[in-house]
Amino acid sequence: MDDKTRLDLYRVMVLSRTYEEAILRDYHADKKPAWDIGAGLLPGEMHLSAGQEPVAAGVCAHLRTDDAVTATHRPHHIAIAHGVDLDKMTAEIFGRVDGLGRGRGGHMHLFDPHTHFSCSGIIAEGLPPALGQAFAFKRRPGNRVAVAFTGEGAANQGAFHESLNLAARWNLPVVFVVEDNDWAISVPRDVSTAISSNADRAAAYGIPGQRIEDNDVEAVYTAAGDAVARARAGEGPTLLEVHTLRLWGHFEGDAQGYRPELADVPGHDPIPAYEHRLTQAGILDAAAVKTIKDEASARVEKAFAFAKASPVPAPETALDYVFA
């Protein structure tokens, strides 16, 4: 793996983290003193991806703009890694007219036709549409692929099973990526799931399955490279599960009282770890880190400025877009 690729992975992870930290700040900023989920510039549930950047960065590095990606209720890192326009995405999360969905969808419903990106707030229900995108791609030139992300908790939902069987049987160019962050809200994976690795479920569909441990972005990159190549080559779907980390709560406001290992969590942050690794390897130094982080901050600030400058949708337009 060459230095440029490794630096790019780091850059994407930093941009994604910088983005989530900015959302975090603005989300809580105006919900005080009495914390009210419906108050402020960013109402509603907010599921942030801090700690899961290696999955998105490692997988999406292999994708082209015209490949499709479906994400979950926790979509920001994936959207960023796939190159969704940050200005429009942020405007959507702020519910503004210049947002991807003109403020209709919000953070769990980001749709970008340009990068064929979408997400859904319903567990595992983002998988079937990815099959359809792959189905369309397969009939057209370009060897395009679809990647469907989901959480480990979602792997116990019926849609997961149906989608893997159908994708395998129809030999669709899809890559399934399970982000195993050990938790489904307050339910640990061993409480919900009968086996220890969802990658083993690939055998139930006769497709390759691989589990990547330690939230290792380079291992993700390698495994995803093979999976995407298989799909492009017409060899069908692959199931990947990455053991990653939910650095923060399930959603903002989650006190995580149910989480015993809470104290150790920050120590497993993948970004400082990768920074250290690249520094050891002589690819990064303090100056480069600063430049990358400054660039990320600048990009995020620009997106937030764009979003906040965008108008709030006019109430009279509330009935628009139900039908085409």
Add this chain to the structure above:
Amino acid sequence: MDDKTRLDLYRVMVLSRTYEEAILRDYHADKKPAWDIGAGLLPGEMHLSAGQEPVAAGVCAHLRTDDAVTATHRPHHIAIAHGVDLDKMTAEIFGRVDGLGRGRGGHMHLFDPHTHFSCSGIIAEGLPPALGQAFAFKRRPGNRVAVAFTGEGAANQGAFHESLNLAARWNLPVVFVVEDNDWAISVPRDVSTAISSNADRAAAYGIPGQRIEDNDVEAVYTAAGDAVARARAGEGPTLLEVHTLRLWGHFEGDAQGYRPELADVPGHDPIPAYEHRLTQAGILDAAAVKTIKDEASARVEKAFAFAKASPVPAPETALDYVFA
């Protein structure tokens, strides 16, 4: 395996087949000249089980009256093997007031509290309730078990996946039995299913899985014995798949134009085959066969007489039983 057991298996298979042949006769008897699904004593879809007797006989031989069984849209052989009252079951299929459901349910909705038997016309949706019965049994004395039957086509439905994971994770006393008759209406198993044996899917839930070939009632008996024993011993669920045979159409009226092997089908009828095997083994002879078939015919005739003598439900009672 002792002779009595083998004779009992044969007896159950014969009773079940005799029953289906009688339904077949009456179902078509009064739909002539212009065949009308809604006409006659037995309106509606009719899914008969001829050819699948070895599965029901081999599995239910291990069950007690207070064990639970959930079946599918093709339930008769299973109900008979589990000992559902034949008079009341037949009256239900004829839509009469003395039926299991007072004529409300019909052949796809047979509920017998006495034998804890039920079935559903919705694919794979009989599995979750079986989990609940097992859940209740587990909290009470008696080491009771629940057996959920389903077809191979149903193994691609989300409910199958969710049910196996939950049963495995909660270590419920359930046995899942997949009747693989090669067809889901007109869709062959290899068109619908990415792998060749659903038993291999047990690994996705960390439970034992076994496929029984050749529609062999004794092999089913042995495998089911182990599975039921595991469940009673508190060792959790097992998944069995039996390669069986749909001797007739999916439902009555199915011309089966889609079925290439149609000509060979009758040659694989498991009942003459088992008859031959038991005769070779000196357990059966022509006289015994005759006795068993005569007994079966007499029992079925009695049930049909009971059913036909039972009154049709009064229209004024149509709104009864919506609520308890």
Add this chain to the structure above:
Amino acid sequence: MSATDTTATAAGAPAARRLTTARALAEGIGQEMERDDNVVVLGEDIGAYGGIFGSTGGLLEKFGPERVLDTPISETAFIGLGIGAAVEGMRPIVELMFVDFFGVAMDQIYNHMAKIHFESGGNVKVPMVLMTATGGGYGDAEQHSQCLWGTFAHLPGMKVVVPSNPADAKGLMIAAIRDDNPVVYMFHKGIMGLPWMAKNPRSVAHVPEEAYETPIGKAAVVRPGKDATVVTLSLSVHHALDVAEKLAPDGVDLEVIDLRSLVPLDTATILSSVAKTGRLLIVDEDYQSFGLSGEIAARVVETDPGLLRAPLRRVAVPDVPIPYARSLERAVLPTPERIEAAVHDLVKA
């Protein structure tokens, strides 16, 4: 059951060309498939079998397995696949074999198919047709006899069309395929003209040969009359017409409206008829409460309660599952007998 019968062509003139509803529907799909490669058909037993109710008869033979695809019994996966394909510009027609099975896949239908266009602020279209069989009357009981169109019409973002005859079945299917929105196309088994089910006389009728659209959102006044308005749809249209013809000699002149589409609902046609007759009977094979019949009542009285010169009458399934026994099923379905009794109440009120 065996595939639908082939075109029953009346001797001579193509003008007199008569098709069953099933054939007309399949013809409409086939003509659109010829016109547009993006049109494909997916579902259970829609290939070699031709659709359990004949909706896809002959299409596999004509277009091959790349465009007519039998699916596993995985409604969530294949309906969702249709959605993703539509998002990428295809125009899939996905069959849900019986509407009764909606519960295994409703999330894809109502939270995805129906909402993506809105959530995306109009940037993503989902031009797909979800085709499904409805209705009872042949002894198929609680899980295979429902109509449920009220359930779909209640949830925003999908159009809902319900043909009652061969010509509309073809025209509404073509309009649904060409529509840029998701359209739920609900055909009653009893209107299909199946060789193995009691046929209503109007289930075989003249159907124009060329492709044409029947406008979505426009009801049809299938019988003009002055004494009372019967608003209905699907198979019940035929029962209403039969009752209207039966009562005409007694001087009862019924106006019968075939809604044809529930979303959008043609409120104007209903209102002008009720304004004329002052009497309204709604005949609906779906469950009575919290559904179609209530909505029509509300649209009338939020315009002007004075339009109704007699109490509203409803003939629907009285909030009970569809029982198996024929005596009971007949008692809960909107039969001509129940419609006739309601008309008598209505006109003498």
Add this chain to the structure above:
Amino acid sequence: MSATDTTATAAGAPAARRLTTARALAEGIGQEMERDDNVVVLGEDIGAYGGIFGSTGGLLEKFGPERVLDTPISETAFIGLGIGAAVEGMRPIVELMFVDFFGVAMDQIYNHMAKIHFESGGNVKVPMVLMTATGGGYGDAEQHSQCLWGTFAHLPGMKVVVPSNPADAKGLMIAAIRDDNPVVYMFHKGIMGLPWMAKNPRSVAHVPEEAYETPIGKAAVVRPGKDATVVTLSLSVHHALDVAEKLAPDGVDLEVIDLRSLVPLDTATILSSVAKTGRLLIVDEDYQSFGLSGEIAARVVETDPGLLRAPLRRVAVPDVPIPYARSLERAVLPTPERIEAAVHDLVKA
């Protein structure tokens, strides 16, 4: 979000004992669990978390993991498990975290839970409670803000209850647990008195300490009045009462009816109120068309259209998904502003 706050006991007398709706609900469940070992609770995050909306707060600590069970995200499996357990004589309370997710498990709910008693001719009972959170108003958008009670009420075989305050929440839950039928128990997030969501003032109120039942099928006239009838439920009851209090000084005297249960629907209470006022406004946070508001209109006019001296008014979600942006969400929800405007139309009509 963090678990619900603990009982806010007013100084002194237990008579003045005040609970949030969430606490009252959990207390009702707990009292039934003490009374009957067959009562268990299943769902996602209902154990250590205490339910995302606090409906099961404290139950795990009190009854342990054998009776308060966190499930995988497998709604079809665990709702079906509840059905099977109920068939065997248990009395499970199963939580569907948000009603918006019904589409992944509706088959178990409407084809099994709701129909087994009927299909069995009354021989098999399914005494279970399906508890679920409804409603919007806090920016959770299209897939997490719906009410959908019309969807459940349309399908036969399940009772549907919808509390609006702490005392009814406890009493209806106890009645639901003791009922031999499946009961869908729908609580609006906005009535729960959650510490992390804007509270309506009536979401903390006196709740009797002992176990008691609030009758299922009986509406409450929460404010008597003579000028117009407002039929509503759940959070909208509070908006309606606020508007009524605001308009009282101007001499507009509104009667407000809290339905509390949709199935069975207390038609008699609605009719006697409308007979008195002659004016009807229905306020419903569910989608407007083909739902609750239509059904109420139909029940009135099939009795006597003359009861309505002015056109019906409806304030509901105007057949559009719930948008994310606050400006848009406010525009589609039944806000006090929209209710007040409708009342003005109604009384001057």
